[in-house]
Amino acid sequence: MSKKIKETVRTLLVEGKIRGFLGLIERDGHVMPHLFGDPQELEHLSLGDHGRAGDARYPLNQILIQLMRAYPEETFAVLVRGCDERGLRELFKWQQLREEKVIPIGLGCPEELARACECEKPFPDNLLDGPKGEKVEGQKVARVNAMDIDARLRFWKAEFDRCIKCLGCRNICPMCFCKECTLEEANLIDSGEIPPANPTFHLVRAIHMVGRCIDCGLCEEACPADIPLRTLYKKVAEIVSEEFGYKTGYTVDEKSPFNIIEVK
Amino acid sequence: MGECHYQSGNVMANKRMTLLQKLLEFSGLHADRLRVRWVSSAEAAEYVREVSGFVEDIKKLGPNPLSVKRAMRSVRNEQKD
Structure with a gap:
């Protein structure tokens, strides 16, 4: 499944469009976050599936915030699922990340993971690879x-x-x-x-x-x-x-009702 | 609303109160245990009426089920028995 993602990231790296790709790597049987700077490392790319679908996920956006504080002028690509994309949108609004410096690499979640999560939207709009799964009704x-x-x-x-x-x-x-x-x-x-x-x-x-x-x-x-x-x-x-009437992370221009100061 | 000394302060507070009441209800506490009313400093009588009414209503709901003091008292009573 990771072929499309690997190719896209490789092109971005080779063309110098990004300083690095923040994703996951599998090493010695462990999945961990990794900043890919060298296209050759991509053969060890992991999409966060270890034993089960999506059982080795990490808060990549949290690491991205640290990265971008250290390298504010650089552009990074980051692996995002539906939830991570919602996170990016809110982090842009909260001015924790700069939209023009982030290239999302979208991954859709398999049904098994979407069900376990009771996910309302188990794929990013910016979908590059993986399924465009259906909304799961929560219990x-x-x-x-x-x-x-x-x-x-x-x-x-x-x-x-x-x-x-x-x-x-x-x-x-x-x-x-x-x-x-x-x-x-x-x-x-x-x-x-x-x-x-x-x-x-x-x-x-x-x-x-x-x-x-x-x-x-x-x-x-x-x-x-x-x-x-x-x-x-x-x-x-x-x-x-x-x-x-606010849904967190679903829009790019609308802010949380708790952040809007209404002056009448 | 919106006539607060802090301008939109009561509008913002009202949103938080709505959220908190719903969340209390979900956590197993009656939403009526939390009440917000807007009374100006010139309306002493209304203030008294609101507070008295709240006290009356809260008494009907009974003691706070999360009260630590009450839990301690019942432990002590059990030990006595």
């Missing part, structure tokens, strides 16, 4: 919505009680770019307490995900306590879409 949020209010409280309390406050969800998040984080602000969140304030800690993060979360699901994958974080953030997306 995760619906299952919690269907519980009565006391059952919901018991459900989330038990889930959040397992939190060891490793901050893995935040650290892996490609959309968390703040230099100062509320979750580490001692005046707001008690330090040295495990589990952290339940449910405040996780609701604070959920609120901060408004207009940011692009539903990549890396937080839930990273969580050592198996907290269904994605269900929580999917609900946030549902609320923002239903109440304010």
Whole structure:
């Protein structure tokens, strides 16, 4: 499947259009992020499928932000799935990346991955390779919505009680770019307490995900306590879409309702 | 709305309140436990009426199910038994 991608990237590199391609490489049986600068390395290119489809994904956009801070005048290509493309759009709006310096290399997700993700759009508009999969109707949020209010409280309390406050969800998040984080602000969140304030800690993060979360699901994958974080953030997306008509990462010109300062 | 000293401050606050109420509901807490009302500093009587009404309504909902104090009290009572 990676043939088209390899050829496109090789051409970009040879023609000097990009300084490097940020993608994934397989080495010694491990898949890891890699900045391809030499076309010859492309034979080891990985698309993030190791044992299962998309089980070796990384927050490439997060690395891209670091790269572009170090080399602001250079142009880079980056491997993007549907979620990553949504992420790029928001990061352009938040001025964390410069659109004219980024060339997305679009990869569509296989049905198996789209189903596991309950993905609303499992392919980027800028699709180069891979399938243009169908929207998957979600069950995760619906299952919690269907519980009565006391059952919901018991459900989330038990889930959040397992939190060891490793901050893995935040650290892996490609959309968390703040230099100062509320979750580490001692005046707001008690330090040295495990589990952290339940449910405040996780609701604070959920609120901060408004207009940011692009539903990549890396937080839930990273969580050592198996907290269904994605269900929580999917609900946030549902609320923002239903109440304010905003869908994060689907448009290039529209900003999150929580970022627009309305003066009447 | 929009007549805030901080100009659009209440418009922004209102969006956050809507979101938070929905999120509380999803987390298993009654959205009615959070209320936002706009009262000017010249409307003391209305302020009192709003707060009294809120206290009355919140009493009907009963104690906070997440109260740490209450959880500690019930643990102590169990130990006594």
